[in-house]
Amino acid sequence: MSSTNTEVVNDRQAMLLLLRHGVAFSAFFACLTILVLAPYRYLLRSVGEELSANEICELSAKEKVLWSSGFLSAGTHLKKPMIEKQQATILAVGSSRTMQFRTKMFSRIPEAKFYTVGGAVQNAVDLDNCIQNVLAARPQLIILGLDFWWFQAANGISSDDLIRDVSSSLTETKSIRETLDGYNRAFRLKVRFSVDRLQMYQQAWNDPRFHERLWAESRLDDATGRVKLGCKKTGGFRNDGSYRYSALIDQPFTPDQIAAQGEALVQAGKYVAAGVDQAACVRLARFLHECRKGGIEVVALLPPIESRVLRQLQAEDVGGEFWKQWPFITEQICGMTGHEFYDCSNPELSGISSQQFVDWLHAADTGHASLLAQICESTPASALNQYVDAEQLRADVINRVSELDLYGD
């Protein structure tokens, strides 16, 4: 067919030659890929979409930031590494429901650093997995937000399941977020470039919202002087790891809308509980025990739930038995390991109104300020009193900027 064949003596030599051509082409393709993707990645980096947890940590130490990402799963991408990187004295641990604790709430000792890794721990397995990080970080106090779904047997999620999800998402990418969530969990951000990432770019590129966000948010400085990073327009993480729900602060849901959202989920049977999950209890006990051994004080609490939705959740036919047992069991576990426990699930008891909820699961920082003040006032021996100035907090709540915005930042 051509001159190449004349050089080839036998099939094995031909195979080797073919392999050589393959390697040469792969190198050519790799160089081309880098050239093609470099501007694209630069574009993403320039708006903060591609920043690593390290870089965000460094930036957060220097200037006022609001970091989020339209495409990376910010919760896992950013928060888990932050447990160790931030070296905080007071660490809030839990899901997004612990993301409304703020640095200014712990003002009694100014040099005591606060950081919330809210978002990094979504279930009891995550809690178990972060024990070593927490011990290595050695905070003096942990505020641990316990979510009811961690302990609902029917809702149990095993980390094995999450990792299995990744193997399927390698070929069947359903959405950018799903893929990246699984990718981050499975590879713990060690793999920086893969076909998944290419698919993410492709999906991002095909998503009109991407362009909208990219160009709209490419101006980094906004009126408040805050550095905005990432392509997400709606909000982001502040320097202390707390989350600013920018869009909802501007246009909050009405209490009826908030209640309706939760009630719809409850009625759909999403939170029907078969009982308290023993495995989750064991994991919680292990975490608390390890903290005790490491000399770390833990204040465990059940974050508030919008009152109408809470009543639905506690209804006999949905999860009556679970809601009777669960607070009691978790309190017992905390008691056994000598840690404090507060059931703050009923917002009315903490003086939090429905207007102080971002949505039915998330009370705003104004609500969390009331909650902390109430704990400190009702329990003078609480470890929180060392860091929280309850009087100041009450004053802050009175002078709040809006129902959902305590400090206006």
Next chain:
Amino acid sequence: MVFNSLVFCIFLPLVFVAYWLCRKQKNRNRILLASSYVFYGWWDWRFLGLILISSLVDYQCGLKIGSSAADSQKKRWLAVSLCVNLGLLCTFKYLNFFAESTATMLQMLGYRAGWSTLHVVLPVGISFYTFQTLSYTIDVYRGKCDVCSKPLDFFLFVAFFPQLVAGPIEKAHILLPQLQKARRLEIDSARHGLRCILYGFLLKSVVADNLTAFVDGVYNQPESASGFELLMATYGFAFQIYGDFAGYTWIAIGCAALFGIRLTQNFRSPYLSESPREFWHRWHISLSAWFSEYVYIGLFGGARVSGFRHVLNILLTFLISGLWHGANWTFVIWGGLNGILYFVAAPFRGSWWSKQLNAMVCFHMICATWILFRADSVATAMTIFERIAYWSPTQMAAGTVPSWYPVAIIPLCVVGMEIIGGDSPGVLQQYTQTTRWLIYSLALFALFFLGVFDRTPYIYFQF
């Protein structure tokens, strides 16, 4: 196993290396046969029994036809081969269709049929390998092909994995001699194979699978789609089925080339045809050739008959071809309609523009037939025709635009690529290495960034 799967991406290089590491031709064929059975058995190992029965019967029939002195004896063995192969095909593919059709007809005449249909699963690719193995016994009977005395070679001819489930349907006198002779790994042939594979994946994952969601969305609920959407979906389907089927056969051709075997080119830019007659010489060429040789000429006598009979022969051949595609009246009518269109000549003559106009007219005629091919039933096809015919521009709601935009872009890219590049990736051979590598890289980028990798099944597997 399907080509667009991770398993196949591992399977092919393993077979390739094992195959060329063997020095003896016999061992190479053994490897190919074993891997072909693994490839086919990956779907359902029980269907391997059907291939084995078909291979065994035709191998024996070939031997008997070859050793028979009397013509009557040869005919008898040919009849055995035809009965077994067509019997298997009819049982698995057409039994329910004929039973239901007869029952409906009896019901229309006032009788009630007492039988019920069976739940028969259609084995993948049965229509393809049945036709291929039939070509052997017919060719041996006609003396066009030597008797294959080595079972290994013959069984490999029936089961050769690249073209086993969706063609190209190779005639015995073309493929068998290639399997029997010693082969060498030729670098250029292997390169050509890889080019064809890349082109095939491009057609499947970028062209066909990107159109699937829109086409299926509209065609699965045609009653809720506007005439404009149905029109767009029909154009989309024309390129979806082309990308899907041509993509498959290019991958098949490429894989075969890696093993030193040359398969028939099955598509030659069919949508650039100026008339339906030309279209059928460019679309699924191996099937058209099979029907032409064994049905149109072999069974009906071809063109060497009276004018009326000639017309009838063509119509009958297309009707049977329609039935081959599927056990449904939509396919039969599709075949008949193509038979009629076969006589429609290109309307314009002369300039370059006339050729383009002819291609446009031909494309629309073919698209009209695709409606029957894609619709679930004749009634649905009629509804689609009606909606498209009575479409008015006011139905073109702005909200529908994002869902059909790939239909407007992908076909243009395919047609543009074929006008500029020709009808085969082999044309790239004329360029310098750097240009070729740039083109391959571009194709790989398109595959990574635009490809859909959700393992969408190949349309032609159902046939």
